Amino acid sequence: MKYTEEHEWLRLEGDVVTVGITQHASEQLGDLVFVELPSDGQEISKDQEIVVIESVKAASDILAPLDGVITAVNNLIVEEPSLVNSDPMGEGWFFKMKLKNPSDFDGLLDKEDYEKLTQ
Amino acid sequence: MDEVKRTPLYELHKKLGAKFVSFAGYSMPVQYTDGVLKEHLHTREYAGFFDVSHMGQITVWPQKGKEQDLIKCLEYLMPCDLVSLPVNRQSYSVLTNAQGGVIDDIMIANRGTHYHIVANASQKNADFEHLKKHISDTGDVCLLQGKSLLAIQGPLTESILSKVCPETTKMKFLDHYQTKIFSFPCLISRSGYTGEDGFEISVDDKDVASLSQKLFENTHLKPIGLGARDSLRMEAGLCLYGNDLNEKITPPEASLSWSIHKSRRTKSSSRSEFLGSETILDQLNKGTDYIRVGLFPSGKAPMRQGAEIYADSSGDRKIGVITSGGFSPTLSRPISISRILRTSAEQHNEIFVKVRGDLLPAKITNLPFIPSKYKKTYRGTHEIY
Structure with a gap:
């Protein structure tokens, strides 16, 4: 599992990563009421705004953590945005993507670095 | 800072x-x-x-022997009925400016010896200065600390x-x-x-x-x-000052005509003269170009303050703006309050709101979204105040 400074987590399985937001981020955002996900098959590049999430308080963008192609999206959280609050690291995942350069993954933050960032 | x-x-x-x-x-x-x-x-x-x-909590005390003059001065600043506001009763009102816009919306109570006002945090200093300026000869204004x-x-x-x-x-x-x-x-x-x-x-x-x-x-x-x-x-369909109400929006435009007390509307009476009364009373007679209405976004995306409203999905004709918007926990869906052209609101049931560049449909609805539950009767009786 790796992390970004934008409070995303990425879990690598083969050359596909599952992406979501961290517990810390979901707490900071508050109750989510709206999620808009990218389309399956969409090609994305790092730092592109690809997910919109809205809490009761405000709207925020989630940026693509790396270059790649979307291979699956979690429609459950579109139906039930509160899943992101109740289980951000599990059922509340956002999308899966196939990495353009699998080695990019190694350059992301590990758990220790990320935790330092949130303290 | x-x-x-x-x-x-x-x-x-x-x-x-x-x-x-x-x-x-x-x-x-x-x-x-x-x-x-x-x-x-x-x-x-x-x-x-x-x-x-x-x-803000502001008190206004009459100077000795100037009780009636103070009421006149206060009524010039707010179109409520202070003449017959009983002791121990409170009224919602608005402080208007010369153009009929709203400096603040307030609660004013008759304490017998003085008036007690509750003002919005963002406007309390402005209200205090405004009150002081206009009633200096008849009363003493105090911004309570x-x-x-x-x-x-x-x-x-x-x-x-x-x-x-x-x-x-x-x-x-x-x-x-x-x-x-x-x-x-x-x-x-x-x-x-x-x-x-x-x-x-x-x-x-x-x-x-x-x-x-x-x-x-x-x-x-x-x-x-x-x-x-x-x-x-x-x-509850209530205005937030700074969002749904400001110095350029008049009470009738904000669908607050009910706050202009009927005793303040008769043009022959001196009590119908208050700051902005020419504009406001004219609007009460003829109607306003803009009104405040509720919106139900058709999809799940909240439509928030500042989002532009269009007559149709072409996005050619802008007809208003969202003044407050978000998610209704009680209804479990997004809701918005908007300032919209009256004629468009009457013609279109469905309008379109620009959210992140896309025009998304929403339906016009009456306010409030949830009926209010104020205790307007005494316990055990059916007397309506």
């Missing part, structure tokens, strides 16, 4: 797990550990405790407060009494800004923490932050 102010309950909020946000120069709780959704629903089902000490303000709102409010202050059962909507809760002198009104039955309590800063802690001994009462305060007032 000015230093961010804190209310006397800052430490208590921290202990209760508050997240703070800067609002009108104050560091205020936006939510506690339960979060906005739960806090909102708790207020609608049980009872919520709001620290609104950032709001050392006073906190609490709002207790929700269906269980009366049962909670009556245990510690039995008089509250005898109060109806907009009654306003000086009394004591425990041993603390309080000024209580049966009012609030959530659409629920409830009370607002003005109490000395030195007593507010002790009073609050004693009230929290009732476990049905939970602290509620500004986040839920906003969604509650939106569901």
Whole structure:
């Protein structure tokens, strides 16, 4: 599992990563009421705004953590945005993507670095 | 930059797990550990405790022998009926400017010896200067220091407060009494800004923490932050000054015509002269170009303040703007309040709102979204005030 400074987590399985937001981020955002996900098959590049999430308080963008192609999206959280609050690291995942350069993954933050960032 | 102010309950909020946000120069709780959704629903089902000490409390005292002159001066600044406002009663009103726009929306109470005004935090200094400027010869205006303000709102409010202050059962909507809760002198009104039955309590800063802690001994009462305060007032269809109401929006445009008391509308009477009356009374007769209406976004995306409204999906003709918008926890769907051209609102049931570049459909609806539950009758009678 790796992390970004934008409070995303990425879990690598083969050359596909599952992406979501961290517990810390979901707490900071508050109750989510709206999620808009990218389309399956969409090609994305790092730092592109690809997910919109809205809490009761405000709207925020989630940026693509790396270059790649979307291979699956979690429609459950579109139906039930509160899943992101109740289980951000599990059922509340956002999308899966196939990495353009699998080695990019190694350059992301590990758990220790990320935790330092949130303290 | 000015230093961010804190209310006397800052430490208590921290202990209760508050997240703070800067609002009108104050560091205020936006939510506690339960979060906005739960806090909102708790207020609608049980009872919520709001620290609104950032709001302004202003008193206006008549100079000796100038009681009637003061009423005249005050009525020139606000189109409510102060002539027949009884002692211990309160009224909603607006401070208007010469163009008919709104400087602030306020609550004003007749305390017998003086008037007590509750003003929005962002406008309290402006209100104070405005009042001072216009009534200097007839009254003395004081922006109170050392006073906190609490709002207790929700269906269980009366049962909670009556245990510690039995008089509250005898109060109806907009009654306003000086009394004591425990041993603390309080000024209580049966009012609030959530659409629920409830009370607002003005109490000395030195007593507010002790009073609050004693009230929290009732476990049905939970602290509620500004986040839920906003969604509650939106569901109740109430204006937030700065969003739905400002110096360029007149009361009739904000669908607040009801706040222009009928005794202030007869053109032959001197009481129909108030700041902005020419514009406002004309609008009451002829109608306004813009009105304030509710919107139900057709999809799930909230439509928030500032989003532009168009007549159709081509996006060629702009007809208004969202003034408040977000998510309704009670209805579990997005809701918005909008300022929209009257003719368009009458012609179109469905309009389109620009959200992140896309034009999304929404339906026009009446306000409020949730019917209000004010206690307008005495207990056990059917008398309507």
